[in-house]
Amino acid sequence: MSIVIEHLNYIYMSGGPYETHALHDVNLTINDGEFIGLIGHTGSGKSTLVQHLNGLIMPTSGRVLVDGMDLADKATDRRAIRQRVGLVFQYPENQLFEETVEKDIAFGPKNLGLSAQEIDRRVKDAMRRVQLDYDKLHDRSVFELSGGQMRRVAIAGVLAMEPQVLVLDEPCAGLDPRGREEILALIRDLHRESGATIVMVSHSMDDVASLAERVIVMNHGEIVMDGVPRDVFSCGEELRGMGLDVPQAVQLAGKLRARGFDIPEGIYLIEEIKAEIEKIAGKGGRHA
Amino acid sequence: MANYEENRIITSTLAYAYPDTQRNAVDGVTMRVKNGEFLAILGHNGSGKSTLAKLFNALYVPTKGTVWVCGLDTKDDDLVFDIRQHAGMVFQNPDNQIVATVVEEDVAFGLENNGVDPKEIRVRIDDALAAVNMTKHAKKAPHMLSGGQKQRVAIAGVLAMKPDVIILDESTAMLDPSGRAEVMNTVHRLNKEEGISVVIITHYMAEAATADYVIVMDEGKIALSGTPREVFAKVDTVRSLGLDVPPMTDLAHMLRESGVNVRRDVLTVDEMVEEVCRLSSSI
Incomplete structure (x- = not known):
């Protein structure tokens, strides 16, 4: 299932004094099974863009086609689309509200009118995928859980809808390093296991570098870069110019090159720069 | 009692248990924040670091032990407002700490409550907003701002009180890299130029690496402390405490x-x- 975005424009508070052109002629195709890292500084339009992917907000102009269906078309079943494109918001645990973990995760599937048996299957499956122990936790209050666990409950609630595309808006924000690592591993497994299409909005270039197969960079409401991580992260100066970080491996490679070391272009992973330093240590790699 | 000219915050065998719990969230912490120091407190979720921060400005009162903020005992109810003026706190979520409908009014809130002269209020608002690079947003409604901008307003509100210590409880967690850098540059500048002591509670190891001193909390106790260099060099210990080390320390390891x-x-x-240059020239 692909998502095609054509000439998408979105204007907040059109006509008012605070009118903001949040998206500007965005054209994008998200292919089935891709893992996309979406980056851009605050206000670049990335959150506005992802809210278009399941019709949560509608274009001011342009079209969003999910599996060929235009979201703005009255004939399109938007509820069905929202099942297929699951959106995990920033700090999703703030939206937990049910008495127990199980009830919260079951809330979406219940509204689909599924059988009790099917709901039960989906809740257990979703909890397994986010590595929450059903037997131990299903009847606990969500508010007794740790921050990382609450976030996993929130993600499980979206997974229980069995979406084909999973959109996560800064899924690791505010978590400690262990929690971050757990959520990233979880997303990686979801992608590998079920082949789900993933769109991950992130401020962490190192997270995007280690996970995404395709990196899209937004700036001032436009897509300004779109490519494999190796190509995008080699544009260090442009990224910094947009207020973004560059993975530390890229920074190190650049600075070593400037000091006369022969480091290949396109290095962006710590393991890659480690191998280069080992070569230098082995035989001395400076030109000068 | 301890000398508060040298130490802005002192805790002695400090313990705190949340109501109706048996376990101490903070369990016997003795430490200090020196005058002019930039201190980072690390620890995984539930390690007690945020609880400790809230004990620093009398949001919580010790179950056992004592906290002195600039010589003031936080157990004394009458001193609470004085203490909070000395030790200002910025929280993680800016949406929970902005109260006014116009940015500059939000910054003025604490000053007005303290009966500061209106002329002085004007000066302090302008200085505080300039320090966080929000001057041009002074007349805007806070809900018009991005998360990062709101957080800078919250910091301006604390700065306007001219505190001796600023405590940032994961205040950069919701910001993007440029917003984070801006906040960190701001607090470092305030620390260096105005001598304000800074305590940051953070999950970002790169931020902790810029501090003078690092404390790592675990199970409510201080598990590790020292300069960032000393602490992060213990890669395996730091990892076992549920934390990360900066990427370059990891690479060195x-x-x-x-x-x-x-x-x-x-x-x-x-x-x-x-290091790489040294390696290369020693071959």
Whole structure:
């Protein structure tokens, strides 16, 4: 299932004094099974863009086609689309509200009118995928859980809808390093296991570098870069110019090159720069 | 009692248990924040670091032990407002700490409550907003701002009180890299130029690496402390406490494991560059 975005424009508070052109002629195709890292500084339009992917907000102009269906078309079943494109918001645990973990995760599937048996299957499956122990936790209050666990409950609630595309808006924000690592591993497994299409909005270039197969960079409401991580992260100066970080491996490679070391272009992973330093240590790699 | 000219915050055998719980969230912490110091407190979720921060400005009152803020005992109810003026706190979520409908009014809120002269209020608002680079948003409604901008307004509100200590409880967690850098640059500048002591509670190891001193909390106790260099060089211990080390420290660790003789306490990209140059010239 692909998502095609054509000439998408979105204007907040059109006509008012605070009118903001949040998206500007965005054209994008998200292919089935891709893992996309979406980056851009605050206000670049990335959150506005992802809210278009399941019709949560509608274009001011342009079209969003999910599996060929235009979201703005009255004939399109938007509820069905929202099942297929699951959106995990920033700090999703703030939206937990049910008495127990199980009830919260079951809330979406219940509204689909599924059988009790099917709901039960989906809740257990979703909890397994986010590595929450059903037997131990299903009847606990969500508010007794740790921050990382609450976030996993929130993600499980979206997974229980069995979406084909999973959109996560800064899924690791505010978590400690262990929690971050757990959520990233979880997303990686979801992608590998079920082949789900993933769109991950992130401020962490190192997270995007280690996970995404395709990196899209937004700036001032436009897509300004779109490519494999190796190509995008080699544009260090442009990224910094947009207020973004560059993975530390890229920074190190650049600075070593400037000091006369022969480091290949396109290095962006710590393991890659480690191998280069080992070569230098082995035989001395400076030109000068 | 301890000398508060040298130490802005002092805790002695400090313990705190949340109501109706048996376990101490903070369990016997004795430490200090020196005058002019930039201190980072690390620890995984539930390690007690945020509880400790809330004990620093009398949001919580110790179950056992004592906290002195600029010589004031936080157990004394009458001193609460004085204490909060000395030790200002910025929280993680800016949406929970902005109260006014116009940015500059939000910054003025604490000052007005303290009966500061209106002329002085004007000056302090302008200075505080300039310090966080929000001057041009002074007349805007806070809900018009991005999360990062709101957080800078919250910091301005604390700055306007001219505190001796600023405590940032994961205040950069919701910001993007440029917003984070801006906040960190701001507090470092306030620390260096105005001598304000800074305590940051953070999950970002790169931020902790810029501090003078680091405390790592675990199970409510201080598990590790020292300069960032000393602390992060203990890669395995830091990891076992549920934390990360800065990427370059990690790289140094991996290189050493594969027999490349770099220093174990590398923190930054520039330091790693120097190490590689040293390696290369020693061959």
